[in-house]
Amino acid sequence: MKKKHRAFLKWAGGKYNLVEPITALLPDGNKLVEPFVGAGSVFLNTDYPNYVLNDVNPDLIALFNFIKRRPQTFIKDARKLFVAKTNSADAYYALRKSFNHSGDAYERALLFLYLNRHGYNGLCRYNQSGKFNVPFGQYRKPYFPQAEIEVFAEKAQRATFTCMSFEKVFRRARKGDVIYCDPPYAPLSATANFTSYATTGFSLDQQHELARRAAHAAHRRQIPVLISNHDTDLTRLLYADADLQSLQVARFISPKADGRTKVAELLALYTPNIAASNVISLAQVKRKVAP
Numbered sequence: 001m002k003k004k005h006r007a008f009l010k011w012a013g014g015k016y017n018l019v020e021p022i023t024a025l026l027p028d029g030n031k032l033v034e035p036f037v038g039a040g041s042v043f044l045n046t047d048y049p050n051y052v053l054n055d056v057n058p059d060l061i062a063l064f065n066f067i068k069r070r071p072q073t074f075i076k077d078a079r080k081l082f083v084a085k086t087n088s089a090d091a092y093y094a095l096r097k098s099f100n101h102s103g104d105a106y107e108r109a110l111l112f113l114y115l116n117r118h119g120y121n122g123l124c125r126y127n128q129s130g131k132f133n134v135p136f137g138q139y140r141k142p143y144f145p146q147a148e149i150e151v152f153a154e155k156a157q158r159a160t161f162t163c164m165s166f167e168k169v170f171r172r173a174r175k176g177d178v179i180y181c182d183p184p185y186a187p188l189s190a191t192a193n194f195t196s197y198a199t200t201g202f203s204l205d206q207q208h209e210l211a212r213r214a215a216h217a218a219h220r221r222q223i224p225v226l227i228s229n230h231d232t233d234l235t236r237l238l239y240a241d242a243d244l245q246s247l248q249v250a251r252f253i254s255p256k257a258d259g260r261t262k263v264a265e266l267l268a269l270y271t272p273n274i275a276a277s278n279v280i281s282l283a284q285v286k287r288k289v290a291p
Helices: 017-026 058-069 071-079 089-101 105-118 146-158 166-172 193-200 204-221 232-236 282-289
Strands: 031-034 050-054 160-161 177-181 226-231 243-252 260-270
Touching: 017 177, 017 226, 017 243, 017 260, 050 166, 058 105, 058 146, 058 160, 071 105, 071 146, 089 105, 146 160, 166 177, 166 204, 177 204, 204 226, 204 232, 204 260, 232 260
Parallel strands: 031 050, 031 177, 050 160, 177 226
Antiparallel strands: 226 260, 243 260
16 A cells, blocks of 8 residues: 655644545646645645645745755754754744744744644634734644655655635646645535634635636636535535535544544535536525525
8 A cells, every 4th residue: 555645734624634535536637736735635645747736825835945945954954943942832932923023934934834833733823913823732742744844845846836826826727737626614504604704714705716716627628626625515506516525534623622523525526528517606605505
């Protein structure tokens, strides 16, 4: 069995545990395009000739580029932050403050890895002022992911990293490419407040636009698209134009110790050989999911 590779970052919603069903559905192609790359688990566990890996988080993309260009220098410098004296609340909050005030891209990349591994649950969260605000994680000895960084750096030689909207990424894709989308997930509850949900950076309008662009890419431009999301009435309406596969995934959905539960995951595959049909209208979606 082929060895699976873990991402060097902790990442909420990471796809390490879903690599097998995702890769089983991804078609062959010249290039895998990921508009929402996150920590890169799908990238690390596929074998395309080339990759375009995008995220709207400039800190994440800068980190990836530094590791691609200078992995051993980065490892040497980052390791200095993984010592006993930096694993305390006082040290963490001081370094978090340094990150938030730094304008040096390399310093921010080093601190981003430190914050990811020392912060609570590996969360990546910024306040409305753009300041990183994840609290201290209180781990006994945070793991320094040298081996994982080295695997990522080697594979990254085939990748181009970009920081732009998913709409621009779709426009740049070409026939022969394959697109995999792991967007911020739609809320599990049909009665969830989309106004507050949108503060995470992905609104109902954007969920609908992603589905529209996926259908257009596959049916009009011959570019297959695979999307992962929660399996809900909303997502089934949005992806009515795709082949759907549902599976159960164990996931933490609350900060409490007993919060690990099975959540239904949906994989929606848009392929060129399916006759195009109109994506359901946003107005109809809103009517059907309204409380």
